[in-house]
Amino acid sequence: MKKILFFPFLLLLPLISQAQEPYPVLTEIVTDGAGIFNLDQIQGLRAKLTDFQTATTHQLVVLSIGSLGNRSIEEYALGVFNENKLGQQGRDNGILILFSKADRQVRIEVGYGLEDQITDAVASRIIRNTMLPRFKEEQYFAGIDGATDQLIEYLNDPGALDAFKQTIEQETKLPWWAYIILGLMLSAFIGVGGFVLYQGQSRLVELLRGALTGKLGVLPALPMGLVSLLMIGFGLVFIGVPLLFAVMIFGLESTLMAWGPRPNWTLYFLGGFIVLTLLLALIKIMVKGDRELKLSWLKTDPSYMAKTFSSSGSHSFGSGSSSSGGSSSSFSGGGGSSGGGGASGSW
Numbered sequence: 341m342k343k344i345l346f347f348p349f350l351l352l353l354p355l356i357s358q359a360q361e362p363y364p365v366l367t368e369i370v371t372d373g374a375g376i377f378n379l380d381q382i383q384g385l386r387a388k389l390t391d392f393q394t395a396t397t398h399q400l401v402v403l404s405i406g407s408l409g410n411r412s413i414e415e416y417a418l419g420v421f422n423e424n425k426l427g428q429q430g431r432d433n434g435i436l437i438l439f440s441k442a443d444r445q446v447r448i449e450v451g452y453g454l455e456d457q458i459t460d461a462v463a464s465r466i467i468r469n470t471m472l473p474r475f476k477e478e479q480y481f482a483g484i485d486g487a488t489d490q491l492i493e494y495l496n497d498p499g500a501l502d503a504f505k506q507t508i509e510q511e512t513k514l515p516w517w518a519y520i521i522l523g524l525m526l527s528a529f530i531g532v533g534g535f536v537l538y539q540g541q542s543r544l545v546e547l548l549r550g551a552l553t554g555k556l557g558v559l560p561a562l563p564m565g566l567v568s569l570l571m572i573g574f575g576l577v578f579i580g581v582p583l584l585f586a587v588m589i590f591g592l593e594s595t596l597m598a599w600g601p602r603p604n605w606t607l608y609f610l611g612g613f614i615v616l617t618l619l620l621a622l623i624k625i626m627v628k629g630d631r632e633l634k635l636s637w638l639k640t641d642p643s644y645m646a647k648t649f650s651s652s653g654s655h656s657f658g659s660g661s662s663s664s665g666g667s668s669s670s671f672s673g674g675g676g677s678s679g680g681g682g683a684s685g686s687w
Contacts, residue, residue: 363416363423366403366673369393374404374441376480385485392492398454399427399434399674400491402484407442413684416440417449427451429675435491437484446471447684448487457501458491461508464683466490475687526582533578540571541617546648548621554634555644564649 364373370386377385389400401424408416417438427434432453439446448463466487474483494501547565550556625633 363419364403364405366401366420366424369399370402372404374406374439376404376439376441378481381481381485385481385488388492389488396495397428397431397433398495400437400488401426401434402437402439402488404439404441404480404484406440408440408445413438413440413443413445413447417447417682417684421449421451425673425675427453427674434673437487439480439484441480444475444687445684446475446483448491448682450682454495457495457498458682459505460683462494462501462504465504465508467683472687522586526586529582530579533575533580533582535575536571536578537575540568540575541620543571544568544617545620545624548617549624549628549630550644550648551635552621552633553625553630554636554639555641557636557638557640559637560640 364371368386369389370377370382372382385402389402393399403420405416411419417436420438421434421436426436432451434451435454435458436449437446438449446467448458448467450458450463470486470490471483474480474486494504544565547556547561547568551558551561
């Protein structure tokens with residue numbers, strides 16, 4: 341009995357240990373938990389960031405820690421950001437620079453309100469060009485101080501920010517022929533995914549039709565329905581992965597995030613898929629002229645099975661057949677939040 345209880349305890353241990361390690365509550369605009377700055381550097385950085393906040397209301401915060409523990413730097417940065425409500429409420433204009441010494445990782449976490457200005461590409465380029473080269477030489481203050489200088493410049497000077505974005509765009513821009521090749525490759529994957537999705541959906545519609553008209557037993561239909569769902573899932577992967585790749589290539593992440601909370605997309609899709617499948621099955625019942633609806637748990641019409649689900653394993657909807665650290669309390673967040681925008685880097 342003790343061994344049985346001990347096993348689930350081991351599974352829950354990471355969650356328990358994580359719950360025992362809350363995110364730090366920041367009391368200073370610069371908190372050096374990793375001990376990488378001297379006193380003069382801390383005071384100078386605090387004065388610069390406080391002046392910037394007073395002049396613009398944007399809140400640029402620096403936090404260094406010894407280790408991330410069992411969290412990723414993205415999770416830790418988002419947790420610290422939202423726990424301390426960086427930026428102003430309603431404007432969400434906070435930025436957090438998180439530095440983890442033992443993990444050799446850094447992240448710039450950007451609040452919702454500044455994601456249009458400090459995009460993921462901008463944050464990534466600052467990390468790659470300004471911070472990481474200095475971190476590799478253990479010049480931690482120089483890297484972080486230089487990054488704050490750039491962020492302050494770009495938020496104060498839209499012209500400088502636009503020029504920086506144009507430089508990034510020119511450096512990452514692909515030649516026209518590369519877009520053609522990528523477009524053909526992505527179209528091929530989407531085409532295969534669409535075909536498999538159509539086959540799985542058509543098969544599932546026919547299964548529902550057979551079950552609702554008593555020609556196919558409900559229990560025998562279940563494993564066949566599982567195969568159809570696997571086909572649908574396979575098709576969605578072949579469609580979704582190329583589309584996500586295209587979103588990253590053309591820099592449409594911010595536009596995609598603005599459409600709405602991602603959990604709702606899944607619910608809308610599942611609900612729409614269920615409703616559409618049922619409607620198609622009912623329409624097919626009317627088209628085929630089935631006279632009544634009835635259910636059979638086990639009994640199946642052999643002639644229906646032989647005619648409908650042949651060795652090709654496919655069925656079309658339309659025709660019936662198909663071809664297959666500080667100590668003071670002078671600092672606090674103003675109620676802002678972040679949705680995970682920003683960039684990370686390691687050295």
